[in-house]
Amino acid sequence: MTEARLKADGIRLGYGERVVVDDLDLDVLDGSVTVIIGPNGCGKSTLLRALGRLLRPREGAVLLDGKRIDKLATREVAKVVGLLPQAPSAPEGLTVADLVSRGRHPHQSWYRQWSAADEEAVTRALSLTGMAVHAERIVDELSGGQRQRAWISMTLAQDTSLLLLDEPITHLDLAHQIDVLDLVHRLHTERGTTVVMVLHDLNLAARYADTLVAMREGRIVARGEPGDVLSEQLLSEVFDLDAKVLPDPVAGTPLVVPISAHLRPEPS
Amino acid sequence: MGVTLAARPATVRDGSGRRRLRVRRLVALFALLLALLAAVTLSIVYGARSIPFHAVWQALANPAGGEADIIVRSLRGPRTLVGVLVGLALGAGGALMQGHTRNPIADPGLLGVNQGAAFAIVLAVVVFGVHSLYGFIWFGFAGALLAAVVVFLLGAVGGRGATPVTLALAGAAVSALLYGLISAIVLGNRQGMEIYRFWHVGSIAGRDFAVAGQIAPFLLVGLVLAVANTPGLNTLALGTDVATSLGQNIRRTRIVGVLAITLLVGTAVSACGPIAFLGLIVPHLARAITGPDYRWLVPFAALLGAILLLVADVAGRLVSGDRLEVGIMLALVGAPVFIHLVRRRGLVRI
Numbered sequence: 001m002t003e004a005r006l007k008a009d010g011i012r013l014g015y016g017e018r019v020v021v022d023d024l025d026l027d028v029l030d031g032s033v034t035v036i037i038g039p040n041g042c043g044k045s046t047l048l049r050a051l052g053r054l055l056r057p058r059e060g061a062v063l064l065d066g067k068r069i070d071k072l073a074t075r076e077v078a079k080v081v082g083l084l085p086q087a088p089s090a091p092e093g094l095t096v097a098d099l100v101s102r103g104r105h106p107h108q109s110w111y112r113q114w115s116a117a118d119e120e121a122v123t124r125a126l127s128l129t130g131m132a133v134h135a136e137r138i139v140d141e142l143s144g145g146q147r148q149r150a151w152i153s154m155t156l157a158q159d160t161s162l163l164l165l166d167e168p169i170t171h172l173d174l175a176h177q178i179d180v181l182d183l184v185h186r187l188h189t190e191r192g193t194t195v196v197m198v199l200h201d202l203n204l205a206a207r208y209a210d211t212l213v214a215m216r217e218g219r220i221v222a223r224g225e226p227g228d229v230l231s232e233q234l235l236s237e238v239f240d241l242d243a244k245v246l247p248d249p250v251a252g253t254p255l256v257v258p259i260s261a262h263l264r265p266e267p268s
Numbered sequence: 269m270g271v272t273l274a275a276r277p278a279t280v281r282d283g284s285g286r287r288r289l290r291v292r293r294l295v296a297l298f299a300l301l302l303a304l305l306a307a308v309t310l311s312i313v314y315g316a317r318s319i320p321f322h323a324v325w326q327a328l329a330n331p332a333g334g335e336a337d338i339i340v341r342s343l344r345g346p347r348t349l350v351g352v353l354v355g356l357a358l359g360a361g362g363a364l365m366q367g368h369t370r371n372p373i374a375d376p377g378l379l380g381v382n383q384g385a386a387f388a389i390v391l392a393v394v395v396f397g398v399h400s401l402y403g404f405i406w407f408g409f410a411g412a413l414l415a416a417v418v419v420f421l422l423g424a425v426g427g428r429g430a431t432p433v434t435l436a437l438a439g440a441a442v443s444a445l446l447y448g449l450i451s452a453i454v455l456g457n458r459q460g461m462e463i464y465r466f467w468h469v470g471s472i473a474g475r476d477f478a479v480a481g482q483i484a485p486f487l488l489v490g491l492v493l494a495v496a497n498t499p500g501l502n503t504l505a506l507g508t509d510v511a512t513s514l515g516q517n518i519r520r521t522r523i524v525g526v527l528a529i530t531l532l533v534g535t536a537v538s539a540c541g542p543i544a545f546l547g548l549i550v551p552h553l554a555r556a557i558t559g560p561d562y563r564w565l566v567p568f569a570a571l572l573g574a575i576l577l578l579v580a581d582v583a584g585r586l587v588s589g590d591r592l593e594v595g596i597m598l599a600l601v602g603a604p605v606f607i608h609l610v611r612r613r614g615l616v617r618i
Contacts, residue, residue, distance in 0.1 A: 054509050078515025085509040091370075091560040094505075098561065105503050106515035110496070158514065 003030045005194070006051060006081070006162055010060035013046050013218075020046045021218040023060070028162070033188050033195045035205040038215035039239050044198045045086065045166050047215070051196060052083035052164045078106035082160035086167045088151055090139040096150045097135040100125055103157030125156035129183060145176030152183065163187070165197035169204070177201070181208050206230050206253040214238050230254040293564055296557050300571040304352070307578035311348040312340060315585045342476065350475040350483075351581055351594075352574045354536040354543070357487050359573020360494045361532035362547025363554060363566045367501040368525045369432040376533040376547035379526065380439045383446035384415020385537045389467060390450050394460040401475070401539075404467070405482055408538025415442055416530040470543035470595020472581055483535045490531030491570065497524050498562040505560060543595045545602035546573055552609055 004027035013021040021043040028034055028051070036044040049055040050062055053069045062069045069077060082103075090099055103125065104118040126132040129149040134142065139150055148168060155163060165184070169177040185208055187193045199205040205212060206226035214222045214229055216238045222229045231254075235241045241258055248255040312324055319327075319336045326332070327340035361376040369378065377383075388411025392398040398407065422438035423431070454461040500521035503511040508518055533547065554568035577594060584590065584597040592600075 049509075052513060054512050073515075074512065074517055075515035078513060081513075083509070083513040085507065085513075088507055088510055091505045093555070093559045095559075098559075099506075102502055102506065102514065105499070108499070110499075155513075 004028055005030055005065050006196075007063045008047070008051065008057075008060070009063055011050060011057035011062060012059040013043065013050050013055055013057055015046075019058075019218070021050070024218070024220060026051075026213065026220065026223075028194060028196055029211060030194055031188070031192050032210040033184070033197070033208060034211045034213060035209035036196065036198045036213045036215060037200075037202060037205050037238075038221075042215045043218040044215050048083075048164050048166050048196065048198050049085075052081060053077060054083065054085075075106050078158065078160070080160055081162045081164065082155040082158045083164040084151055084155050084166065084168060086170065092140060094139050095135070096131055096137055096139055096142070096153070097122070097126070099139055099150055100131075100135075100153045100157045103154040106158060121157045121159050125153040128156060128187070129153045143176075145172050145179060148172060148176070148180055149183070152180065156187070161192070162194045162196075165195065167198050167200065170200065177204065184208065202230065202235075202256045203248065203254075206255070207248065207251045226253050230256065289559070293558055297568070297571075300568065300575065303575050304571055304578075307575045307582070308348055308352065310582045311351060311578045312344045314582050315339075315344060316589055346475055346477045346480055347472050347581070348578065349477070349480045350539065351472045351578045353480060353483060353487050354472060354540050355546070355574030355577035356570040357490060357532040357536040357573070358543060358547040358577070359550040359554070360491060360566050360570040361529050361536070362549075362573070363551040363562070363569035364494055364497060364501070364525055364529050364532075365547065366551050367505065367562055367565075368522065368529075369436060370505065371432065371436070372552070373548065374436070376529060377443070377537075377542060378436055378439045379529060379533075380415040380419045380442040380446065381412040381530060381533045382537050382542040383443040383450070385409070385412040385534060386464070386468065386542070387411055387446040387450050388414070389538070390453050390460055390464055393463045394453055394457050399463075401479060402482060405479065405535075405538045409486070409534050412534025412537060413530055415446065416526060416534065418442055420526055467541045469593045470541040470598075471593035472540050472577070473590065473593065475539065479539055483539045486531050486535040490528050490535065493524055493528035494532065494566055494570075495563075497521065497528055498566050501525070501562040501566075505562070541595060543577070544599045545606065546577060546598055549602050549606050549609070550576060552606075 006028040008024055008026040011021065011024050012019060024047065026047070036047065038044045046055065050057055053062065053074070056070050064072060064077060064080065100122050101118070104114075104121060107118060108114070123132070126135055129152055131146065131149050131153050134146060134150070139147060142150060152165075152168070168184070169180050172180065181204060184195055184197070188195055209226050211223060212226045212229040213220055214234060221238050222234055230245060232243060232245050235243045235245070235256065242264065243256050243258045246255045246257060247253075313319055313321065317339070319339060323336040324340055327337040328345075331337040331341060358376060365374045365376045365378055366372060385408035388407040389404045391411075392404055392407035398404060419435060419438045419442050422442070423435040450464070454464045500511075500516055503514045503516040504518070504521060506514075511518060511521075536543070550573045551565065551569045553572050554565050558564040558568050577598070580597040580601060581594040583601075584592040584594055587597075
């Protein structure tokens with residue numbers, strides 16, 4: 001866990017006039033799960049987009065295997081890095097099998113169409129996510145959790161060793177959230193996939209991350225193992241949140257218990 | 269019309285569903301080719317005067333210079349060929365346009381191609397005194413191309429590249445400007461007005477084999493580019509972020525798409541005027557058969573475009589003795605069909 005295939009090196013990111021992230025460095029350790037947390041608008045999704053070369057840095061560079069990711073052929077990058085954006089939408093009438101097949105796009109070309117390797121990757125991706133039984137169903141008709149698993153299957157069919165997930169569990173109920181994160185955990189342990197994801201739920205972030213990255217206003221405030229990063233002081237610094245941090249009785253990782261205004265002790 | 273959606277039983281994935289779909293698409297493709305053949309036959313046989321099959325055959329195989337021979341070889345034959353070419357072009361162009369804009373009511377004229385061609389043709393007549401159809405076509409084509417380039421450049425202003433929305437806005441603005449200029453010119457010029465009116469209706473009548481030969485190379489290149497563009501469109505249909513993640517070069521895909529649309533629609537509109545509705549409806553009919561896979565959708569839309577155009581043209585000849593041009597027939601029949609489709613299925617999200 002010392003090598004980092006994917007790195008951000010002094011990147012500045014922004015949209016139009018607005019600078020969202022400035023002078024940020026990040027090494028994504030190989031074979032680990034990195035979870036980025038931070039308040040709304042702190043630039044965590046923007047950072048993830050830059051790592052997935054959806055956004056080009058104004059300054060600095062994102063490096064993949066030591067080379068600038070924006071100088072590499074996008075198709076070659078797509079064989080190494082997969083990215084699932086927030087709330088993707090599929091065209092009407094698309095079946096799960098078709099959606100997942102499109103994950104094979106970077107491995108195909110006009111002279112090399114559908115191959116046995118493609119078929120195998122799609123079948124494997126569908127069975128990993130437990131979506132094989134739904135393969136012939138229409139994506140629109142799936143439940144939210146199934147739909148998210150279908151999209152994850154697509155990125156799995158892409159067969160990349162790095163996977164970037166932007167809020168993969170938003171809009172899912174708690175059971176489905178655990179479902180999706182357990183799947184991510186399995187990918188990481190069974191296939192050695194390197195995962196970077198943005199999560200809002202701090203307790204789940206602490207439970208599933210090897211490395212937590214806490215951001216505020218476009219800067220990394222803290223990074224490290226969840227137990228070291230997630231403290232009461234950090235929560236107040238990063239989120240302006242008054243909370244207690246206890247050990248999670250199930251996982252042993254930090255558990256954040258927020259203190260609501262009406263439950264705060266009266267100042268005497 | 270036999271509109272069925274893709275089969276959707278919740279079966280275990282064993283490849284059987286995909287195989288079934290493939291078989292269904294191949295059967296449908298074969299049926300469409302037969303239908304096209306039938307439409308071509310109708311278009312040659314029926315008209316103000318119908319010509320029996322044996323006479324058609326004789327006219328094609330062994331002409332003797334009789335009246336039937338002349339009608340088949342110099343009127344209905346070329347008219348049919350132009351109809352097939354233009355129908356293929358508008359069908360494929362419409363499917364590409366809807367795919368690139370992810371907008372189910374996008375019309376192939378959205379890039380300003382129609383008004384660009386119209387403006388150049390009016391200029392050709394009024395300023396350069398061009399009066400032959402062959403001459404118009406070059407002007408129309410240049411105008412369509414120029415309008416599309418301007419729209420694409422305007423749409424790309426602002427740094428983040430041409431998006432479907434900026435393209436549509438730029439297309440609407442350029443079209444409105446050109447339309448104003450056309451009106452200003454033809455209102456003061458009787459001859460320009462006549463020719464503009466004649467061209468603007470949309471018709472495949474009176475085009476000979478020379479016209480077909482003039483437009484065919486452009487349309488063939490356009491069709492090849494369109495087919496080459498379809499795997500890219502399949503990724504774009506998942507959103508530009510997913511498409512980029514899948515290694516698709518978005519800019520190149522868009523440029524190839526715009527080029528294909530311009531070649532197809534620009535050539536068709538220059539030769540036959542803006543034939544309304546065809547490029548809008550046909551992709552919806554094709555999608556109902558093939559589902560959202562553009563590798564199938566685009567060829568199906570092209571075939572359906574040719575079939576529908578010929579059928580509408582023949583219907584116009586039979587109903588009105590060739591006074592209702594195909595552009596009018598398609599609008600008369602197409603509008604109710606489109607409304608029916610939208611009411612029954614809702615507009616698809618693409």
